[in-house]
Amino acid sequence: xxxxxxxxxxxxxxxxxxxxxxxxxxxxxxxxxxxxxxxxxxxxxxxxxxxxxxxxxxxxxxxxxxxxxxxxxxxxxxxxxxxxxxxxxxxxxxxxxxxxxxxxxxxxxxxxxxxxxxxxxxxxxxxxxxxxxxxxxxxxxxxxxxxxxxxxxxxxxxxxxxxxxxxxxxxxxxxxxxxxxxxxxxxxx
Numbered sequence: 001x002x003x004x005x006x007x008x009x010x011x012x013x014x015x016x017x018x019x020x021x022x023x024x025x026x027x028x029x030x031x032x033x034x035x036x037x038x039x040x041x042x043x044x045x046x047x048x049x050x051x052x053x054x055x056x057x058x059x060x061x062x063x064x065x066x067x068x069x070x071x072x073x074x075x076x077x078x079x080x081x082x083x084x085x086x087x088x089x090x091x092x093x094x095x096x097x098x099x100x101x102x103x104x105x106x107x108x109x110x111x112x113x114x115x116x117x118x119x120x121x122x123x124x125x126x127x128x129x130x131x132x133x134x135x136x137x138x139x140x141x142x143x144x145x146x147x148x149x150x151x152x153x154x155x156x157x158x159x160x161x162x163x164x165x166x167x168x169x170x171x172x173x174x175x176x177x178x179x180x181x182x183x184x185x186x187x188x189x
Contacts, residue, residue, distance in 0.1 A: 001084050005076065008063070008136040010160035013054075014072060015136035016062045018083055022093055023057050028138045029094060030154040031055040041091040042083070049078045056137065056155030057093065063136035063155040116181050117144050123178055124151075128171055132157055139171070147183035149175060163187070 004017040022042075023029060029040065032054050037043035043055040046062070051070030056063040062083060066075050086093075121141050132139050137157030143150040151171070157163055164187075172185040 001087060003080050003083055005080075006136070008156035008160070009162050010065070010135075010137075010156045012068070012159065013063055013065045013136060013156040014076065014079075015156065016064060016079065016083055017060065018062065018087060020060075020087055022060055022062055024059055026094075028059075028154065029057040030138070030158075031057075032158070039096065040094045041089075042086045042093045045082045045086050046079060049075065049082055051075050052079065054155075054158070058133055058136070058138070058155070061133075061136060065156075065159070113144050113181075116179060117141070119179050120144060120149055120175060120182070123175060124171075127174060132166075142188045147181055149182055149185045150188045151185060152188050 002019060004019070006015040006017065008015055029043075031037040031040060031043040031047070034044075034047045037047050037055060040055075040057070042062070043057065046052055046055050046064060051066050052064055052075070053067045054065035056065075064079050066072065124139065124141055128139055135156050137153065137155035137160070139157055140152045140154070141149070142152045151167065153160075153163055153167075157166070160166075167185050167187060172182075175182040175185060
């Protein structure tokens with residue numbers, strides 16, 4: 001098995017491409033803590049590597065975030081080993097019902113702004129999410145209130161030094177251009 005790695009705009013995060021399906025059409029899954037990874041044998045195995053602080057699973061990639069005190073030169077080989085060991089084990093990426101629940105999709109929204117929210121989600125799905133997936137992350141809709149769009153940043157996007165610029169100059173401008181009701185975009189934790 002040959003696993004490729006790619007840098008991301010976030011220096012604390014690397015993107016690993018195992019050449020195998022990770023979540024495929026199931027979507028994405030974000031594991032910001034060891035405890036949150038309990039239902040994922042793959043994420044749990046990666047968290048067992050000292051220095052790993054976050055794991056994000058995409059369709060065909062794994063994004064790993066490290067702590068400030070561990071250089072990638074020391075962390076990359078054991079993370080590659082953990083990913084390889086997982087795929088050789090034959091274990092599922094996510095077990096049971098958690099696999100169906102870990103879609104990383106948009107939050108539901110109903111009410112008088114449902115049409116606007118539908119347009120926001122459509123733009124996110126067609127223009128934004130494919131671009132941020134290339135960088136090892138994801139951005140999902142969290143809410144819309146009085147012209148303000150709330151987005152949840154995951155994977156390489158969470159904690160990235162350029163994430164504010166991406167939100168304000170990129171996504172906010174895009175949404176405001178196509179949807180006049182949008183006045184601002186804000187991140188949520």
